[in-house]
Amino acid sequence: MYQRKHGQIEMKHLLKFGTLLLTILFPLVLLAEEGGHGSPYASDFLAIAFLLVGAMTGSFIAKKLGQPRVLGELLIGILIGSAFYYSGDKVAFSIRHQIEIDHVLSAVDLTQPWESEIDKEVAQLDIKPEVAERLSEVLKSSDYEETYLHSKYALLFSSIGVLLLLFMVGLEVRIEDMLKLGRVSFSVAFLGVLFPFLLGYLITKILMPETDDNTAIFIGATLAATSIGITARVFKDANILHLKEAQLVLGAAVIDDILGLVLLAIVTGIVTTGSLEFYSVAVIMAKAVAFLGVIYLLEVKFLRKIINGFSFIAGRKTFLYFPFVLLMVLSYVADAIGLASIVGAFCAGLILREAYFDDIKLEHQSIEDLISPIEGVFAPVFFVMMGFQVDAGAFTDWRVLSLGLLITVVAIIGKMAAGFFIGKGYNKWLVGVGLIPRGEVGLIFASIGKSIGVLNDHLFAVIIVVVILTTLVTPPALTKIIQNMDTDIKPEEA
C-alpha cells in the first residue's frame, strides 16, 4: 500500500515543495528582527531543522545512487560545512576550529586586555596565517560569546546523537553473544591495534626518514584507534546486528577503545617524560577493566532490582526514563574514567533487557519504540556534523594528500590484516573493513599529539586526510560486502 502510493509521488512534488517552502517561509524569515521575547536559542532551533533536512537530503540522494545513507549524510555535511566555512560564517568556523578556540580561551590571561591576549595566543598556534587571522577576528568580535555558544550547541546535539545511536545498537545485541565471542574479539582487537601501530611506525620511518622516533610512534598509535560510529550505523541500517561478525566488530571496538587508551598513556608518557610510567598505565587498565566488570555485575545481579526500585518512584514512565538515565550515567562514567562516552552508551544498551520491565511496561511496547524517535532526530545530526567538520581544504595540498593516501592504505591494511587472522566461519572482509574508520577517536589522538608537540601542522593535516578517507571509504565497502553475503538479511527500509 505504501509502495504503490509512494510511486505516485514524483519530481513535480519535489519542485512544488521547494517553491512552496520558499514562498511561504521566506517572507516570514524576512520579517525577523530583534524584538519581543528573543529566545537565545531560536536560531539553534532553526539550525536543528536545517541539519535534519540536510541529513534527509543527503540520505535520499545516496539511496538513489545505491550508496549507504550515512555516506550521503557525511557528504552533505562536507558540502554544507564548506559552503558556510568559506562564505565566512563565524559559527561554521568555530565548529571546525573548536580545538584551537578552546586552547586559546583557556590560555588567555584575564588580567590583560582581551584583544591583545587573543592576538598573542593565536600567534603561538601552529596554523595557517589566513586561519589565524580569521580566528583572531572571531574571538575579538563583540559577539564571539554568541558564536561560541551556537557552535557548542550544534556539537552538543551531535554528541547526543551518537550516544543514542550506540545505545540503540547495544539494545540489538545480546550480552551473552558478545561474551561468547570474547576471546575472538580480544584477539581481533589486539591485532587490530598492533598491526596498524607497527605499520604506521614503519611507513613514517620509510617515507620520512628524518622524522624522530616519537613522532613515528605517535602516528602509529593514531592509526591504532577505531571509531565505531560509522560501522555501527551501516550495520544497523542493513539490519545485520544479529550476525556474529557484527558482534565481533562491536566487541573488538570496545576492547580497542581500552587498548587505545592504554597505548595513548604509554606513548604520551614516553614522549613527555621520556620513560614508560608503569604505575599510571596500570591505573588506567584497572579502571577500564573495573568499568566493564561493574557493568557485567550490574547486568547479572542488580539491574532488575534497581529497575524495580526506580519504578516505585517513576511508575510506568520507568520504561522511558530508566533507559535514558542509564544511558546518560554510563556515558558520563565511561568518559570520566577516560574511555569514549559512546562505549558507555553502548554498554547501557547492551545490558538492558525488555524482560526487566515486564511488570511495568504496556503490552506491545519496546524500549526501541520509545528511544528510536529521539535517536531518529539526533543521530543524523551527528553524521552531518561529522562531515561539517571535515576540512575539504586538506585535499588541496598535494604533499598532504599523497602522504595521507599512502598512510590511509597502511591504515586499511593494518585493520584488514587483523580480520584475516580470525579462525574459519567468519566473513573476514566484514570484520576487517568494519574496523577501518578512525573517525573522531583518531582526531582526538592527533590533537593530543599536536598539543604535546610531536605532530606538526603538516602531519596533523595528513592525519585528517587519513581520518576522512577511512571514514568515507567504509560505508560503501561494507555495503558491497553485505550485498555479496549469502545470508538472510532483511533489506533496508525505504
Next chain:
Amino acid sequence: MYQRKHGQIEMKHLLKFGTLLLTILFPLVLLAEEGGHGSPYASDFLAIAFLLVGAMTGSFIAKKLGQPRVLGELLIGILIGSAFYYSGDKVAFSIRHQIEIDHVLSAVDLTQPWESEIDKEVAQLDIKPEVAERLSEVLKSSDYEETYLHSKYALLFSSIGVLLLLFMVGLEVRIEDMLKLGRVSFSVAFLGVLFPFLLGYLITKILMPETDDNTAIFIGATLAATSIGITARVFKDANILHLKEAQLVLGAAVIDDILGLVLLAIVTGIVTTGSLEFYSVAVIMAKAVAFLGVIYLLEVKFLRKIINGFSFIAGRKTFLYFPFVLLMVLSYVADAIGLASIVGAFCAGLILREAYFDDIKLEHQSIEDLISPIEGVFAPVFFVMMGFQVDAGAFTDWRVLSLGLLITVVAIIGKMAAGFFIGKGYNKWLVGVGLIPRGEVGLIFASIGKSIGVLNDHLFAVIIVVVILTTLVTPPALTKIIQNMDTDIKPEEA
C-alpha cells in the same frame, strides 16, 4: 495487571534501590579524573540524568500528597536550585543570574583588561553586594567559559522541553474548535490584559504614591502577561484538553502573547521616548497577525502538498521528521517576529493532522507516539529548571514579600475577572485560574523594565515574588477545580 503488580513494590525496594545506586555508581564516579577522550559534554549528560531523576522524585511526592505533578517538579527544582546556589555552585549561580551575566558580557570593552572590565560592569548593576561579588568572581575565574556553557546547556534543554510540551498540547487541540471559540478567546484575552494592567497601575499608585507614572505603567504591563506552560501542563496531565474551557484558555494565551507584545512596545516607547510611536506598534501588530494568517493558510491550503513533497525525500521518516522540522521552524519564526517561541510550537501542533500522513505512516502509528518520548524526557527538565531559577531568597525580605503578596492578589483578581465576563456555559473558574501564571513571560517583561530603568532592584524582586506565587498557586487550584467539575474526565495516568 499493572496495578496489582505495582502494589507489591514497597518501600524496601526504594531503600534497596538507593543503597545499590550509591554502592555501585559512587565508586565509579570517584574513579573519575581528567583523561583520555574527555568529551566536553560528559557532565551535561550526567546533569540531564540528574534533572530527570529530580523531576521523577518531585512528581512522585506531589502525587502521593494528592497534588499535581508539575507542582512537585517546580518545588524540587526550587529545592535543588537553592541547595546548589547557596552551596556556592558556579553553574547554578550562572543559571539564576543569566540576565546579569549576559548583560555584563555584552558590555565589556575587549580592548581593556578583562578583569577590570568585569569589575566595572558588575559595579554598574543594581544588585546586592554579595551577589555582585559572586558575579565578579564567577566571570573572572579562569573556567568561566565552562561554567557559562554548562548553564546555557541546561537552559537549552529546558527550552526544547517547553517547545515540545506546547507542540503536544497543540496536537491534541483541533484548529476548528479553536476558531469557533475565536471571539470568546479574544474578549477573554483582551479583558485579561486590560484588568491586570489597570489594577496593577492603580495598586502601585495606591501602595507607593511616590512612584512615578512610568513605573506604575510598567508594573501594570508586567501583570498583563500570561505564561501558558504551567496551565497547558496541568490540562494535559488531567486529560482535559478536549474541553472548550481548555481551548479557550489556550486561544486566549496566544492572543495574550500578541497583545502583550503590543503593550510592551507601547509602554517601552512611552518610557524611553516619552511618546507613543504608532508606526512601530502597527508594524508589530501587522507581523503578529501576518504570522497567524500564514499559519492558517498553511493549514487549509498547502500543508498536505508540502508533506507530500517532503515525503518524496524523507520516505517513511516523514512522519517523524516533518512534525519535528515544522515545530523547530515555526518556533524560530514566532521568536523572530517577536512572539514567544512556544506560540510557534503550539501552532505547529495545532495545524498538523494525522490524515495528512495517511499515505506515508504505518498503521497504528500516531504523531503523539513518536514525539511523546522526546517530550517525556525534555519537558520535565523545563519545570525543574523553572524551579531551579527561583530565588528563594526573595521570600526572606519582609517588605518585598508583603508588597509581592498584595500585587499577587491583584494579579490573580485581574485574570479571574476576565474569566467572569464570558457568557454562560463555561466554567468561569477554570478559565480565570488558567490564565493566572505569569512565568517566564512576566520575567522577560520585568527584566526589560529593569534594563530601561523603570524598575529598581526592589520592585524587580517584588515582580519575582508575583511570578513565583502565581506559578505555584495555579496547579493546585486548577486541579481542585477540575476535580469538582461534572464531566467525564479520564483520571491521570499513574
